[in-house]
Amino acid sequence: MSGLAAATLCAVAAVPLQAVVSQAATAGSGTTSPNIVAASPIKGTVAKASSVQATTFPGGDRIDLRVLVVTDGSSPVEAIRSELGTEGVPYTTIDLNNASRQQLTAAFLAGTAGTVPEAHFEAVVLPNNAPAQLSAAEIAALNAYEATYSVRQVDAYLYPGAAVGMNTPTFAGTLDGMTATITGDGKTKAFPYLNGNVPFENIDPTVSESYGYLGTPNPPTGTTFDPLVTMTIPGTTTQGVLAGVYSAGGRNELINTFAYNANQSQFLALGHGIITWATQGVHFGYDRNYFTVDVDDTFLPDAEWSQVGHCTPGDTICPAGTPDTTPSRMTPDDVSYQASWQSANNYKLTMLYNGGGSDDQVAASGSDPLLTAWQANKSAAFEWVNHTYSHEFLGCEQNLTTIPWSCQTDASGNIVWVPQSDITSQISQNVAWARAKGLPTDATELVTGEHSGLVTLPQQPVDNPNLGPGLTAQHIAWTGSDASREPNQRLVTGGTTLTVPRHPMNVYYNAATVSDEINEYNWVYTSTADGGSGICENNPTSTCISPLNPTTGYTDYIVPTETRIALSHIMANDPRPTYVHQSNLAEDRILYPVLNSILGQYRAEYANLAPVVEQTLAAEGQTLQQQSAWAAAVAAGTVSGYVQGSKVTISAPSGLYVPFTGPNGTENPGLLGGSLGATAFGSAYAGELSAYKKSPAGGFSLLLPGYSGL
Structure with missing residues (x-):
């Protein structure tokens, strides 16, 4: 039930395909931050027992649970630093570009705790095996430290060669669209959560997105090289190394011969395993692949997009002469289809309900077959979440005669706010309705219609001052917000309720058919010269696209695009849910192709050891x-x-x-x-x-x- 303006804002905000929510890490000298099938045999491979299951740290020494990150600002080492922050692994940063940085000395790396030798870091991350900015003395101190305390080193990205137990690479070039393989040792020692194949992105065939070197091990006598991730060298049947462990002189280095950044899917898949290997499986931090889908407006009809007026009749002001469209509402058949789909896919959708929509149906026709269908399929819903009784806008009183809408003001120019009594009524009435109909709900959870009441820029720069007290009075602990506008959790002004940011999906609330979805998508994302709105030309976070094919554009472009965006959230330890609308489960049921793609790609890459994790709104909060x-x-x-x-x-x-x-x-x-x-x-x-x-x-x-x- 959002207006076109809201739908457009969500759509534009989601354009950057690689936007991933994570805790930012700060650079600086000494700064800290909180935060499948085995490959064919490769020369030099040495099978070892799993190092994930038991550390090799010296038994009597104290090893502090902190990682040392030595960075030159390059994207691979910064990607690892980002992953540490995302998972919550404490680390200390040394910026090689800072002239006054901390020097790597024996005293900095280790000391004593009482009489016990103390290693200050459990793992070390470097840009490569020998950064030019480090002196010979620093490298010697680091090598001695790692050998003494069995501390492992990760070389974020390097050119393979004899210094790391490899031959000169036989391939150097773009890896886009190719597939890496996790070796048997890779699965045992670092990546047990992956099935075995890791696809490398190829978002734009005209752009080189991933570059790397593929070579083979050639460890000198007395050293070993253990490939963990490989890829077939083009034009051959030989497996070249992308990641492997070089062991020499009592030290172990994980070397990576491919470039990456923190947002690329191949790194998001491998990042956790890199940390697992580096820390020997013992570290602060908690990592899960979360994916919960909220379906807003259940029981309400959602207004449908007009391809004639490029607007949403009933929700927005349309050009004169624009014919009305028929609002879309789920049917009992849609409920049955959802129940069957959920059972087949071992996945459940979260239904956000508006009881007033059902009562309106009863008042108009004497019954609501949709409610009856839901009551007969209670197991089909993962949970029911209060979306307010009638989806009333709970922010300022809206003036809908302007484009975009504006806040009503009184004679003194003050904003006129929806009163607290309306807010509490919308909440309590919907809870009572659900209980009367036998639908289980957690009364501490709420998502207001359009996330209304919260800041809505540019029209409403502050929370409705009546919202916080109203939510607190109704014992609401968690309320949904729009992650494209407010990505971080916060307290609602004047109350005790915390927000739960939710990611919008560009499967629009006002599109129940593939045709309407493509038409609106083209309107939002194409230039005026191509017949679009031109929004993409004037928004710094958006990029214009060529018009999508009206027949194939959904399958060929929108589904893979939304899949990449969703997977980037899932693989980033991000508990924020994704939200869509009930209209997407009606008529053409356009949500299911996206969900099938997301779950299909995820489950093809990840083992059963790491299923997607669904949470309630309260658990997400x-x-x-x-x-x-x-x-x-x-x-x-x-x-x-x-x-x-x-x-x-x-x-x-x-x-x-x-x-x-x-x-x-x-x-x-x-x-x-x-x-x-x-x-x-x-x-x-x-x-x-x-x-x-x-x-x-x-x-x-x-x-x-x-x-x-x-």
Whole structure:
């Protein structure tokens, strides 16, 4: 039930295909941030036992749970730094471009804790194996440190050669559209969550998006090279290395011979495994691949796009003479189809309901077959979320005679706001309606119509001052917001409710047919010369496209585009849900091709160890809250941890939820902090155990596999 202006804003905001929400990392000297089938045999391959399951850190030494990132600002090392921040792994940054940066010395890298040797970093990330900005003394200090404490090094991107146990590459060039393979050791030691094939992006065939070198191992005597990720060298049947571990002189380096940035799908797939390998599977942080789809306006009819007037009759002002269109509303057959689809795909949609739409139907015809269908298919809905009773706009009183709409003002020029009584009525009436109809709902969750009441720029620069108190009075803890306008969680002004930003999908609320979707998409994204609105020409975040084919444009362009955007969110540890509208499940049911594409591509790439994670609105809000609190605690320096032998010791403020990831077999201590009576830690995901664990005063300990009472 959003107006065209809102639909257009969402569409334009989503244009950058690689926009991924993540915690930004700050650069600077010494700065910190919180935050499938095995390849054919390759010369030099050495099979080893899994290093994910047990660390090789010296038993008596203390290894601090922090990563050292030495950056030259290049995209590969910055991508790894971004992944650390996204997952919540604490790190220290040394900026090689800063003349006054911290020098890499033995004293900086290690020291003592009492009488115990202490390594200050559990892993090291470099731009390459020997950055030119590091002195010979610094490289020597780093090498000695890594050998002494069994600390691993990641070389973000380099040209392969003898210095890292490889031959000169036999291929150098664009890797777009090619497919990488995870080797057997790759699956065991770093990427157990992947099925085995990692497609490299090829978004624009006219642009080189990925460049890399493909060569073969040739480790000198006394050294080994273990390929983890390979790719067939063009024109041959030989597997060339993209990522592999070179072990020499008591040190282990993960070398990468392909360039990437933080937003490319191949890095998003591999990034977590790089961290797993580097930290030996023991680190702060919590990573999940979230994907929840909210379907707004359930029980309401959604106004339909006019291809004649390029507007939405009933929602926006249309040119004179524009004929009315027929609003779209789901039918019982659509409910049955959804129930069957959900069962077949092991995935459930979240239905955001407006009870007033059903009551209007009953008043008009004496019954609502749609409600009856939902009541007969209760298992078809993952959850029901309050979307207000009649979808009333809960911000300022709107003046719809202007384009775009504007806020009504009184005689003194003050904005006229929707009163708190209307807000509380819309909430409570809808909760009561759901309970009366037998639809389960969490009364602490709410998404207002069009996210109204919250800031809506440019017309409404502040929250409705009646919204926060109204939500608090109704005990609303979580309310949805538009992530394309406000990507971060915040408190609603004047209340205790936290927002849950939601990603809009460019499958429009006012399009129930493929034809209308393509027509509106062309209107928004093409230039005036091509018959479009020209919005794309005047918006700095948008790019104009050539008009889509009216018959094939949905399948050929919109579906793959929305799939890439959704996967970029899923693979970025982003709990924010995606929202669409009930009209997309009606008539042509245009949402399903997108969902099939998203889930199909995801499940082809990811193993069952890492399923997509669906959450309720409350759980999404809590996850965002925990991510933010953890990032703030790390930035403030109030948390720390170390591993010593097979024991992890964590210091944290009381009540803080600490994200931690450990290998299978990690336990919570039992009696006297030992293994007697120990209990399993966390939940299994991606071949590891992880959890947000609430810290008691002073912190807590965890026992790694093989704990011996140290």
